[in-house]
Amino acid sequence: MMQPSILESMERKSFADMHCSVAQCLEVVGEWWSMLIVRDAMLGVTRFDQFQERLGISRNILKQRLENLTDHGVLEKVPYSDHPPRHEYRLTAKGQDLGPVVTTMRQWGDKYAAPDGPPIQPVHEGCGAVFNAEMTCSNCGERVPASEVRVVSGPGDLDRLLDISGKHSPKSKAPTNAE
Amino acid sequence: MMQPSILESMERKSFADMHCSVAQCLEVVGEWWSMLIVRDAMLGVTRFDQFQERLGISRNILKQRLENLTDHGVLEKVPYSDHPPRHEYRLTAKGQDLGPVVTTMRQWGDKYAAPDGPPIQPVHEGCGAVFNAEMTCSNCGERVPASEVRVVSGPGDLDRLLDISGKHSPKSKAPTNAE
Numbered sequence: 001m002m003q004p005s006i007l008e009s010m011e012r013k014s015f016a017d018m019h020c021s022v023a024q025c026l027e028v029v030g031e032w033w034s035m036l037i038v039r040d041a042m043l044g045v046t047r048f049d050q051f052q053e054r055l056g057i058s059r060n061i062l063k064q065r066l067e068n069l070t071d072h073g074v075l076e077k078v079p080y081s082d083h084p085p086r087h088e089y090r091l092t093a094k095g096q097d098l099g100p101v102v103t104t105m106r107q108w109g110d111k112y113a114a115p116d117g118p119p120i121q122p123v124h125e126g127c128g129a130v131f132n133a134e135m136t137c138s139n140c141g142e143r144v145p146a147s148e149v150r151v152v153s154g155p156g157d158l159d160r161l162l163d164i165s166g167k168h169s170p171k172s173k174a175p176t177n178a179e
Numbered sequence: 180m181m182q183p184s185i186l187e188s189m190e191r192k193s194f195a196d197m198h199c200s201v202a203q204c205l206e207v208v209g210e211w212w213s214m215l216i217v218r219d220a221m222l223g224v225t226r227f228d229q230f231q232e233r234l235g236i237s238r239n240i241l242k243q244r245l246e247n248l249t250d251h252g253v254l255e256k257v258p259y260s261d262h263p264p265r266h267e268y269r270l271t272a273k274g275q276d277l278g279p280v281v282t283t284m285r286q287w288g289d290k291y292a293a294p295d296g297p298p299i300q301p302v303h304e305g306c307g308a309v310f311n312a313e314m315t316c317s318n319c320g321e322r323v324p325a326s327e328v329r330v331v332s333g334p335g336d337l338d339r340l341l342d343i344s345g346k347h348s349p350k351s352k353a354p355t356n357a358e
Contacts, residue, residue: 013267015215019298021288022218022281028292032209036194039201042345043330054343094291099325100314101287103278107319109200112273113207117334119198120341129318135279136315136322139308143315146278148304151222155296162299164223164233 011150019158027099028072033065035105038091038098041075046088072096103133197338207251208277212244214284216278217270219256225267252337282312302317 015023015030029035036055045051066089071073074095077087103122110118121130137144138149153162194209203318208214215234224230231241236357245268250256253274282301290298300309315325332341 012329019295020317021285021293021298022220023215024288024292026214030209030214031209033206034258035205035209036199036202039199040343042292043341043354050343096325097287097290098282101280103314105204108276108280110202113203113275114200115212115337116198116337118334119200119333119338121326121333122189122330124316124318124321124323125329126321126323127319129316130331131319131323133315133323134317135282135308136311136352138294138307138311139303140306140310142303142305144305144307144310144312146275149301150304151299152309154298156293156298159298162222164219164229170272171334 003093019156020161021156025101028069028074029054029101031065031068035102037062037069038074038095039102041089041091044167046090048089051089069095073109087110100133107132160168198335199340200335204280207248207253208280210244211313213241213248216241216244217249217253217274218281220268220270220274221278221281225269227256227268230268248274279312286311320347 010025015027018024020059020134029038032085033055037051040054045054048059048062051066055062066075070089072093072094076092079085079087080092106118106120122133123129124131126179134145136142151162153160194206194301197203208217212234216230219230219233222313224233225239227238227245229265230245234241243266248267249256250272252271254268255271257269258264260267285297302308303310314323315321330341332339
């Protein structure tokens, strides 16, 4: 893992203006550590010291991340003591809806980077089995392999994401992509 | 979006040693920009200049990200010209397997951060409909809402991820979590 340079930090602009839902998701959870905070919240972690202990990051960074996730409505602060005043962090419905993102990341990591076997296994309480989550079509209910998906522009495609030639097509100028 | 501080950069350690498949996935694609490069590769972008034009980042950062994704086996460099020597970047099978991660991020962004409607819509060629990907159980085939999933430790749970009390349970010391 490369360490970020000052240049990289300067390059780390907001994705908020991009008309892409992947970028919008990254805008909320794409900061280093944020997805692991969401993971821990899904495992039942609620308190600042628990997060800090498990993640091993500084209190300042954790505080920033928790505030950012709270500002975006992924977590909410819930008081659990009045004297002294204390609160914990709980996933909102919006935060719980990140479950499929965590699940697909976990399954990819299980497949490619878990030499000792999967660290965590999900059990489907409906049938009692350890399972993989599979993607099926909301219309016909069939499994959908990637080879059977094509994408089309939707109403919010203001950045013309499918126009992959871009303004400066490689055809229109000398190639400089031999890095 | 907060700008990273020097302290934060120092905190941005590798996730490679964590025994968690979500962390392992982040180790590969968790760097700022990497998931958008993967997204673009899935849309058919292959050439350096195309990525650079679409993402609007510096050539240095893009070069680092492409090298990192190539080193991790997500992309591969494929020559397309001998004179002059030129290559493009293509997703490997490992990279294509990130499709569900991109899909679930996109669907979350569509739901919570697409005021103009979804930028991109997937069509299931099997049935011809625009669809949402739903999570179903690989064992019984039923849809699996998050409320029907519990997690258990697997063979690779060397960090005892499910032990959320941690070494320093909040019960065992004075609370300091009122940030």
